[in-house]
Amino acid sequence: MKDDSVKHPQAAAEFLKDRAQAKWHDSAIWWVRQKRDAQAKQLPEWEELRRLAREIKAHTLSQLDDYLAQFEANAQKNGVTVHWAADADEHNRIVHDILAARQVKKLVKSKSMLTEECGLNPYLEQRGIEVVDTDLGERIVQLRHEAPSHIVMPAIHLKKEQISELFHKELGTEAGNNDPTYLTHAARANLREHFLTADAGLTGVNFAIAETGGVVVCTNEGNADLGTSLPPIHIASMGLEKIIPKLEHLGVFTRLLARSAIGSPVTTYTSHFHQARPGGEMHIVIVDNGRSDILGNEDFYQSLRCIRCGACMNTCPVYRRSSGFSYSYIIPGPIGSTLGPSRDMKKHGSMAFACSTCGSCSNVCPVKINLHEQLVLHRKKAFDQNLLPTGKKMGLLAMRFLTQHPALFDLGGKVMRKVVPIIPESLTRHSAWSRAGRDLPPMPAQSFKEQYQQRSQNKKDKQDKKDKEEQQ
Amino acid sequence: MSTRDSILARIRQNRPQATALPDIHAVPFIRYDNPFEAFATLIRNLGGDAVQLAAGQSVADVVAARWPDAGRTVDLTVAGHEEVDDPHAWHDVDVAIVPGQLAVAENATVWVSHPDNHFRSIYFLTQKLVLVVPRDAMVDTMRDAYARIDMAEHGFGAFISGSSRTADIEQSLVMGAHGAMAALVIFV
Numbered sequence: 001m002k003d004d005s006v007k008h009p010q011a012a013a014e015f016l017k018d019r020a021q022a023k024w025h026d027s028a029i030w031w032v033r034q035k036r037d038a039q040a041k042q043l044p045e046w047e048e049l050r051r052l053a054r055e056i057k058a059h060t061l062s063q064l065d066d067y068l069a070q071f072e073a074n075a076q077k078n079g080v081t082v083h084w085a086a087d088a089d090e091h092n093r094i095v096h097d098i099l100a101a102r103q104v105k106k107l108v109k110s111k112s113m114l115t116e117e118c119g120l121n122p123y124l125e126q127r128g129i130e131v132v133d134t135d136l137g138e139r140i141v142q143l144r145h146e147a148p149s150h151i152v153m154p155a156i157h158l159k160k161e162q163i164s165e166l167f168h169k170e171l172g173t174e175a176g177n178n179d180p181t182y183l184t185h186a187a188r189a190n191l192r193e194h195f196l197t198a199d200a201g202l203t204g205v206n207f208a209i210a211e212t213g214g215v216v217v218c219t220n221e222g223n224a225d226l227g228t229s230l231p232p233i234h235i236a237s238m239g240l241e242k243i244i245p246k247l248e249h250l251g252v253f254t255r256l257l258a259r260s261a262i263g264s265p266v267t268t269y270t271s272h273f274h275q276a277r278p279g280g281e282m283h284i285v286i287v288d289n290g291r292s293d294i295l296g297n298e299d300f301y302q303s304l305r306c307i308r309c310g311a312c313m314n315t316c317p318v319y320r321r322s323s324g325f326s327y328s329y330i331i332p333g334p335i336g337s338t339l340g341p342s343r344d345m346k347k348h349g350s351m352a353f354a355c356s357t358c359g360s361c362s363n364v365c366p367v368k369i370n371l372h373e374q375l376v377l378h379r380k381k382a383f384d385q386n387l388l389p390t391g392k393k394m395g396l397l398a399m400r401f402l403t404q405h406p407a408l409f410d411l412g413g414k415v416m417r418k419v420v421p422i423i424p425e426s427l428t429r430h431s432a433w434s435r436a437g438r439d440l441p442p443m444p445a446q447s448f449k450e451q452y453q454q455r456s457q458n459k460k461d462k463q464d465k466k467d468k469e470e471q472q
Numbered sequence: 473m474s475t476r477d478s479i480l481a482r483i484r485q486n487r488p489q490a491t492a493l494p495d496i497h498a499v500p501f502i503r504y505d506n507p508f509e510a511f512a513t514l515i516r517n518l519g520g521d522a523v524q525l526a527a528g529q530s531v532a533d534v535v536a537a538r539w540p541d542a543g544r545t546v547d548l549t550v551a552g553h554e555e556v557d558d559p560h561a562w563h564d565v566d567v568a569i570v571p572g573q574l575a576v577a578e579n580a581t582v583w584v585s586h587p588d589n590h591f592r593s594i595y596f597l598t599q600k601l602v603l604v605v606p607r608d609a610m611v612d613t614m615r616d617a618y619a620r621i622d623m624a625e626h627g628f629g630a631f632i633s634g635s636s637r638t639a640d641i642e643q644s645l646v647m648g649a650h651g652a653m654a655a656l657v658i659f660v
Contacts, residue, residue, distance in 0.1 A: 028643050043578075048499045055494040062490045065483040072476075078627065084476040136649060137640035153640065160642045180644035188650060195650070196563055212623045222596045222636040222651025229593035230559055240479070245493060247623055251615035252496055254631075255578070265514060266579035266633050269596075269651065275627030277559060278589050288479045296486030 004328045004347045008354040012322035016436070025157060026320040032153075033314040035263020036364065043255070052252045054368040057305035060243055061295065067210040067243045068286065074213025075284055078274050083285045088118035091287045095120060095202070095235055098283055099129055102233060104199040110217065110224035111135040112204030113151050113308060114237050114287060117330050120202075132194045134223040136187055143170050149324030151331055152261045152310035157323050191223070201227030203273075205238035206307070207253055208284075211246040214274030215284065218257060218267040225271055232280035236273065240286050241304040253307060256366040261309040290343050299377050300342045305367040306335050312361035312371055318354050327351050334361035338374040341382070349387045352378035410447065417443045501613045507577035508610065508659065515580035518634030519647040520655035522580070524607065531604055531658055535567060538656065539600060542567045548591060549604050559593035568598035568652075572605040574620055575657065576631070578613045582657055583621060585629030592628055596636075601652035603632065607659045 016022050040046045060067055072082045085091035091114075099107060107129055109115065121131045121142070133142040137154035141147065143166055148154030155163070160178045167173040173186045203224045207216040215236050217224040228234040244253065258267045276282035295301050313319045313333030324332035329340030329348045337355060340348030352375045361371040382388060383396065402409050420443050428434050446454070473481070504510040512522040523534060531549065535542070543566030547553055556562065570591075572582035582603045584595060595601060611617050614631075621629065636651030647653060 031643065043502055045499060045501050052494050052496055052499065055491065056496075058488075058491045059493045062488050064487070065480045068480065068483070084474070084479055086475045086479060090475060134650070135640070136638045140640065153643075155640050156643075158642075160644070163641055180641040181646045183641055184638060184646040184649060188648060191650060196560055209623075214623060220636070221638050221649035223649070225596040225630065226593070226650055229596060240483075247621070248496060248615070248618050251613070251618040255614050262639070264518075266581055266631065268518070268633050268636055269630055270581070271628075271630040272623060273628060274623060275589070277592055277628075286479075288482075292479060292482040292486055295483060295488065298488075301486075301488055 004344075006326065006328040006350075008322070008326050008328070008350045011326035012318075012354070015323045015326055016321070019437075021159065022321060022323075024159070025323060028156065029150075029153075029314050029320045032263055033311075033364070036260055036311055036314065037263075039259040039263050039265060043259075049252055049256055050366055050368055053256055053307075053366055054305065056244060056249050056252060057367050058302075060245060061241070061301065061304055064240070064243065064295065067245060068240060071208055071210040071213055071243055072286075074211065076213070078213050079276070080213065080274075080282045080284055083283060085285055085287045085289070087289050088287075091118045091237065091285055091289070092120050092123040094285050095237070096124060096127055096129075098233070098235060099124070099200055100127070102199070104129060104233065106130045106132065106194070106198045107200050107202055108132050108134050108194055108198040108223075108227040108231065109138075110201070110203040110219060110227050111138050111154070112202070112237055113148075113331060114204055114239050115202070116147060117289065118237075118287070120237075132191070132198070134191050134194065134227055135219070135221060136184060139187060139191065140166065147325075147330065149332070150310060150313060151308055157325065192226075195223075195226040195230050198227070198231045200233035200235065201231045202235045202237065203228060205236050205242050205284075206257065207244050207250060208238055208242045209245075209247055209250065210243055212274060214272055215242075216250060216254075216270065216272050218254070218270050220262075220264075220268045222269050225269055228273065229277050232277070234273065234276055234280065234282045236282070236284045238284060238286055240288055240291055241306075257307060257309055260311040260364065260366040294339075294342050297342065300338060300374055302369050303335065303338045303342065303371075303374060305369055306339075307367060308335075309366060311364040311366065315360045315364045317356060317358060317360070322354065327354065334371040334375065335369070338369075338371060338378060341378040345378075345382060345385060345387060349378070349382040349385075352382060353392075410449070413447045417445070417447070496615065501615055502578060503612050504577045507612060510577045511575060511580050511610070511657075515634050515655070515657060518580055519637055520580070520634035520657065522657040522659065525658055525660045531569060531602070531660065534658055535569060535602055535656070539567060542600070545569070546594065546598075548586070548594075555588075555590070557590060559590060562591075562594040562597045565594060565598045567600045567602060568594045569602040569604060570595060572603040572632075572657070573609060574617055575605045575610045575659070576612075576614060576617045577610060579631075579633055580657075581614075581617075581631035581633040583617060583629060583631055585621075585626045587626055589626065589628055595630065595632065596651045598652055600654045600656070601632070601635070603655065603657045605657060605659055610659075 140155040149157040319333040337351040545567040547569040574583040638649040
């Protein structure tokens, strides 16, 4: 479970203490962002796809109640049992009731951020059910008793040496063997035993189709498929925003998802579940847990378009340099920084400030959510609700005063450009700027405004001269 | 009021402004001059391979040549193949040869969907997966693929692309996570 008392600046500072690992984290994730760009460039219709995805989702949200009712009716026609959960507790209770009624001892789970959000694993474990996360990254963090640090790459914060040590202890692999292929195949053998002996399988949902009443789950590992085709019971947990109207619309979303998420043209398995396996049963739990409230908020409802690809995290300069664990909400990065405060501003308010407003998240988002704009609005809300630490609040008030008085702002700049270069280093060493291991930047001779004015003047002079020459 | 009705009522009350559903068919999507070439090049990067059956050659010949020491082999493309009534019974299959209904050039996926879902687990339990696809059942993009699929037909279907893979350990790509370690698509 996630610790929601985390404050971003402190947690990020902690992460940055190991400079080498922080640098590796940054470059590993940036590499995924570059792969995403390469994929996007291969399709001439990429921007059109984003537009279509955005419009399909916007339309669906505007008639969400109708589509959910249609989905339910069609799922029931397929023989699927549909449940509704108002919050995390109700979701966990429903899942437990299904499992308890059938004496389930072991549940194999495929990756689902929703069950992380609901805290399902500890709930079931306290009631005597063994829960095995089967996505390799999820399995690794489960064995470490951690939450995922990324929604698509749950163990991206770990080096292979740490995983080798963990597997040696938990799975009996060779000590010191850090080969990713060796480690992956050891986990494969171990998890296969779990798949073959589980009594039930639980998956998340990437897309739910109103027209056909089925759900789509995308994985590269095939864990969702083994977990649902072997045990007799399949439970699919879905957030109510996962609906799309028709089967044909999947042709837009399945083209965007993996390309945006991991820079791959598609996931290995894109599986369409409409019925239980023969002799089995299938349940779908539709979960609200605060989503219908966000839907009613004009500034923030767009975040419900999210298809959970993680592209915003991979491009975010703050996420890459502070890791998923520095965010208090279960979903980190830009999308989590708007969903978290929408849920609970008191708990997650600091997340919205972990943003440089560079706008890169909005530029890569496959459904075009205005992420950086939402984060700015959340900051305003946090300020208005008086939830900022005193120092930060005073700083913002001072900045507001300064920007409202341009002459004072100019003067301040002028003084800084003169004074900063002559301050002895011993005085600045402990400033917020220098503590992170940075030197103070060299001060420019002129302010931006002065440079701009001079440039405009030069241009005008040049034009005047040209005009004069032409007249002569 | 039931949870269902109260959720739906709150959504109805909070509905954002109505917007129209876009026409996804109005936009031109990518076309491939040589779809097989595009498919074959891509699937090699995804831990698979694609070949076209030569005249006089059989699927079994191609598979035997590729994996001469194969263990338990199940061929669902021939009449009278073995059947089981428990999905776990496929746990030691080494090579599964299964029919694929459709191939997609843009992402090297093959659509599989079988009238008997007792076979569902074999796609994922087998060590090596052979997908047999008619030569003319190839489309350019996923949009074209969904236009040809009837979901109501079998209740389960999947697009499969290459072998099972993961990059969860330090971003190193490893083939063979939970599903098949190798995939071969044979166009017939």
